Amino acid sequence: MFVHLTSAANAPRIRRSGIRAAGRGVRGVHCFPVLPSYTLTHQWVRELARFGTRGGLVAVHFRLDDAEPVTVRHYGTPGERTTAAEAAGRLAAMEDPRGWEVFLPRSVAAPEVHRLRRPPQVAGWRYFPGAHGRRPCQCDGCRVRGEYGGRRLRERLPHPLDGPPPPTRVLLARLAAAGDPGDSAVLLDLLHWFGLRRRRRGPVAELARLAGHPDPQVRRRLVETVWRWSSPGAAELLDRLADDPHAQVREAVADAREWLAETD
Template sequence: MAMFVHLTAAANTPRIRRAGIRADSRGQGGVRGVYCFPVLPSYTLTHQWLRELARFGPKGALSAVHVRLADAQEVLVGHYRDRAKDAQQWLTAAEAVARVAAQPDPRGWEVVVPRAIGAREVHRIRAVPQVAGWRYLPGAHGTRPCTCVGCRIRGEYGGRRLRERHPHPLDGPPPPVPVLLARIEAAGDPGDQAALLDALHWFGLRRRGPVDRLARLAAHPDPAVRRELVWAVQGWSTPGVAELLDPLAEDPHPDVREAVADVRELMDEQES
């Protein structure tokens, strides 16, 4: 039997003891399952994902759930940066442990079990110190954090002070809504791609926006514009966002459909 550890919110542990771990995460290629990591001799490496998960995950303390899997259980193994198609590999659980343990630097490696984990497979659940592991990326200690829109976390402790000390050219504040709408109108019909992408980028930094004024871009002939529209409105609390995404979920281009699926998953996580 191969031993793995799954990190989760401490509030989930009663449900996990009773019913196991739900397969509600998504790995490479859209594989749904449970993220975990092999139990290695090094405590720090075994729990390396703890501080990074604390940045993005639920509020409160995290707990470690140790699970035993059959050696022949197939799992998806690879480094989190391996996002190219087929970059990660399907191996048995025993092979996955050996593969990760043999790495000169196993930081950033991950394992996805493509199914739910039953309560009988849970070996033990315990509290863990909340300071183990790396943040941002392996080896980031001593490196200036990036303050771009993609890396920053809204509401993160010390985030505003960090942005004031190290401003990023794409960090904002975004131009006023009338200015952005004027840029979209000036782009023409259907509209210059570069101008529309730039305006949608700034719209994506806002918490609310004119959904009705941007709805026409859902029919833009360029899939890059339609995809950027999806990401621009994903954080808005304005009514009508769900209705805007519905037709884009059936878009003929796979990148647009994938963007809608990712956005809806984020929205579900924020609501839960």
């Protein structure tokens, strides 16, 4: 028996036609085995609730055959292919299975659904297992825009990079002062601020020379900065970086183009 957490608004559809496979790339259903511990079984409730739900979360219990192929993993790590029975036994034997999940690479049919129930919406952990008692990070990459209590948290724990970015003319002056090729740390900081402007256009001509910088991290950050821009020369700059000798730079261009293709 496994449990899948989803918005309560999906309950009528699930009762009618099962759990639909979702995800980018390999599509499937994220779930967790039903363990003797109620808290561990529903450990993902609070974390998933942070990203918004429609009517709260419901727990969908469904049965799988022992030999059903699944992937078991700790979040953020590559998974290991195994069977449903082996995944449930492995997680049940762990001293601390928090943060683990099972991925079923298919949809769940309606006859496989055992029941739907509404778990307490405060079960489990937030951010990551063991986060309680640690100072939450408020950087632009970690905080969730529009999160409940987010404004009070930013006021209480301001991040050094909070506030509006410097004007473009100031950033360009710093870029000119950095020299050629320029210190990597200074250039990474400048590209960070250019990326935070969240504009659809930017000074592509002035930044294009960084495509030849000897540090591949600078070239990768350049891709992450300009790929959303519609400024003249942005597409040509990505074409140039797509043939970069460093694999991380080429992968950054490929990821950017894949995202752009999906959002068109």
